[in-house]
Amino acid sequence: MTEADGAAGKPRSHGRLAVSASLQPRELMTATSRLKGAWCARLVTLFPEAFPGTLGLSLTGKALAEGLWALETIDLRGFGIGRHRNVDDSPAGGGAGMVLRADVVGAALDQAAIGTPPDRADWPVVYLSPRGRPFDQAMARAWAEAQGITLLCGRFEGVDQRVLDHYAVEEVSLGDFVLTGGEIAAQAMLDAVVRLLPGVLGNAASTEEESHSHGLLEHPQYTRPAIWEGREIPAVLTSGNHAAVAKWRRAEAERLTRERRPDLWARRDA
Numbered sequence: 001m002t003e004a005d006g007a008a009g010k011p012r013s014h015g016r017l018a019v020s021a022s023l024q025p026r027e028l029m030t031a032t033s034r035l036k037g038a039w040c041a042r043l044v045t046l047f048p049e050a051f052p053g054t055l056g057l058s059l060t061g062k063a064l065a066e067g068l069w070a071l072e073t074i075d076l077r078g079f080g081i082g083r084h085r086n087v088d089d090s091p092a093g094g095g096a097g098m099v100l101r102a103d104v105v106g107a108a109l110d111q112a113a114i115g116t117p118p119d120r121a122d123w124p125v126v127y128l129s130p131r132g133r134p135f136d137q138a139m140a141r142a143w144a145e146a147q148g149i150t151l152l153c154g155r156f157e158g159v160d161q162r163v164l165d166h167y168a169v170e171e172v173s174l175g176d177f178v179l180t181g182g183e184i185a186a187q188a189m190l191d192a193v194v195r196l197l198p199g200v201l202g203n204a205a206s207t208e209e210e211s212h213s214h215g216l217l218e219h220p221q222y223t224r225p226a227i228w229e230g231r232e233i234p235a236v237l238t239s240g241n242h243a244a245v246a247k248w249r250r251a252e253a254e255r256l257t258r259e260r261r262p263d264l265w266a267r268r269d270a
């Protein structure tokens, strides 16, 4: 769907929309996009049918149905050129593959910008790209503080550089590997952001204690049964001594971070 009703100047409210539990994921998207004021993700993509994808499941899906956030897709194909709606062409200078055209992507980004605040801190405009700044929890937190975000999903060899320069689009990477398209990267990043929005997780404290919230990895977790395959839960966890539990968890988090992520350990903030 291409409706762009914008959240500019609107207060961050999280009004609920009555939607039937029988709505299919794609119907949820169009229903919630009518809701003003909720945190909004706008996806520019050749494959709108990829959304909401896994974001339609579990906590993120429930939050989408409740209107705690909204998802709008803008179909790149709709801005294609000519009878065949061409969106790509061969790379200038030669070489393999195809490049998404600046005029096509530019028109889609114009549509995505309707009603959004001009300050990129309030509404980041991001191209999913293996050349980008690596996505992390701090970025997820910053994006969750904004009113919404526009995510441009590339395909083929990527997009014409001029459109990235012209719109001052920020490039962000899911990691040091190459995907065939930006859609999975967009879903991964949106999942990380949406779970930080107010009301999405049942237990707000769980976003403060988990991995990467204080520059440390999380301590190991255990649950019943008390003994499994001869392995016991560490005794301190069943001791009922909360101070001892907290101390053990902290020590384990530090041990795991030191062992597995010396890079995080070197720049930890807590």
Ligand code: SAH
Pocket: 127, 128, 129, 130, 131, 152, 153, 154, 155, 156, 157, 158, 159, 172, 173, 174, 175, 176, 177, 178, 179, 180, 181, 182, 183, 185
């Ligand atoms: N030729 C490009 C890769 C294109 S991959 C290069 O070498 O840099 C096709 C699309 O997949 C990209 O336009 C981008 O939107 C997406 N993509 C691929 N890898 C990604 C990653 N690590 N993070 C985010 N998006 C990625």
